[in-house]
Amino acid sequence: MAEPTSETYRIYATLPAQIAVRIGQAIVDGEFAPGEKLREVDLASRFGVSRASVREALRSVEREGLVTILPQRGAQVTALSAPEVQDVFDIRASLMGLVCHRFTTSATPQMRQQLDRLLKELRAARDDGEAYSRASLAISEFCVRNVGSRRLADLVLSFARQTARYNRLSFASAERRRQSLANWRGLVAAVTGGDAPEAERLARQLVLDTRDTALKMLADEKG
Amino acid sequence: MAEPTSETYRIYATLPAQIAVRIGQAIVDGEFAPGEKLREVDLASRFGVSRASVREALRSVEREGLVTILPQRGAQVTALSAPEVQDVFDIRASLMGLVCHRFTTSATPQMRQQLDRLLKELRAARDDGEAYSRASLAISEFCVRNVGSRRLADLVLSFARQTARYNRLSFASAERRRQSLANWRGLVAAVTGGDAPEAERLARQLVLDTRDTALKMLADEKG
DNA sequence: GTTTGACAAAATGTCGACATTTTATATGCT
DNA sequence: AGCATATAAAATGTCGACATTTTGTCAAAC
DSSP states (O other), X not given: OOOOOSSSSOOOOXXXXXXXXXXXXXXXXXXXXXXXXXXXXXXXXXXXXXXXXXXXXXXXXXXXXXXXXETTTEEEXXXXXXXXXXXXXXXXXXXXXXXXXXXXXXXXXXXXXXXXXXXXXXXXXXXXHHHHHHHHHHHHHHHHTTSSOHHHHHHHHHHHHHTHHHHHHHHTXXXXXXXXXXXXXXXXXXXXXXXXXXXXXXHHHHHHHHHHHHHHHHHHHHO | OOOOOSSSSOOOOOHHHHHHHHHHHHHHTTSSOTTOEEOHHHHHHHHTSOHHHHHHHHHHHHHTTSEEEETTTXXXXXXXXXXXXXXXXXXXXXXXXXHXXXXXXXXXXXXXXXXXXXXXXXXXXXXXXXXXXXXXXXXXXXXXXXXXXXXXXXXXXXXXXXXXXXXXXXXXSHHHHHHHHHHHHHHHHHHHHTOHHHXXXXXXXXXXXXXXXXXXXXXXXXX
């Protein structure tokens, strides 16, 4: 049963779209391990839909980079190598720079106020890795979703989701949280002060610091 | 009949993948006009495959941003509004900056040599809009494909393809071609000199100049 | 014991059909 | 004439079935 919305046209989520969201969330939440094979039949029975719908959903999740599909060999949860993790963070850093540059020049007073609130919440969460990770995502997402580009927002959030586990890993370190918080303080100050280039620089730095910590922890894990 | 390749695993293009390429190329080439509806049945009979394959192909082309699909309302060639064109160029500029930064720090002597050759070809094409447009794409693509990131390459080229018609429009202006050529000379010099930040800055500028020219011409067209 | 090959099982690729929604057409009323 | 409604046509959404390819198993050969 389709629900009318406030949009000009009635939009209802198609079945494959719903399944895609659920699969994507399961991956981000770690329910499916990296490299794990996702068989169409299994998912179809799990979600109670036909294979065709699952198939289309998987292509959708592939677009987000969360699964990798090989012809005749099916889908598996994307397992990033160390260079690939670096790559994803790199691109994300560049895009996040663009986001914060734009946000600085276009934010309304209400938005700046909200940004301050989110910074306070980030500070409040500085002693808990999981909470800090969530608060960090919240403040990032706020900026991302308020620069007036759905395209850019989807892109940045997609890259963020691809490295969700590495964010959590990085923020498990108390020292890293202190560094991140200091960085965010500077970023908010730059935004408030209207210094777009500085905001861009700091936004990049923020993501790259997360990257470096995560990669170092990953290397230690193996070594 | 599947052809073996030099890859570890045999890769053969699945049917929807082939159709997706053909549809995408047709859009970039202007065979389908912006806003034109693409009906699954029509495409299926045109390419001699089933609707299911066309359907999957369309989702693939949607990922590239070339078509827009609305639930229950089908696919149509993406028609960008002026702000959206600006948006796409903006994101592309940022990513192209990253590409050229990376290229500067990682290019081999052979690559720099090839870059010089492509710059010469660009210069040779400066009196012909269409030829210049092609040469410009060629030199861009060369950088993009040689920074060691398939992810980044696909992303940048996708954004470039979305604005293909505006590139051509922009390079129809002789003055614009002179400006572009000067910019490319500076960029190649920065790459050769190993000045990555300057290469990044110029790469961005290059894309943004194309954007501004295209938008101005678009505005004049209407006014 | 390892490897090769054939065979069986399972997974993906592709298709055609039916269900539901949207869009176009025609009919009737003010 | 113009608009609202009902009906018909067309397009997309979803499904199950069959074809092809990959994967797993087991026996025979070296």
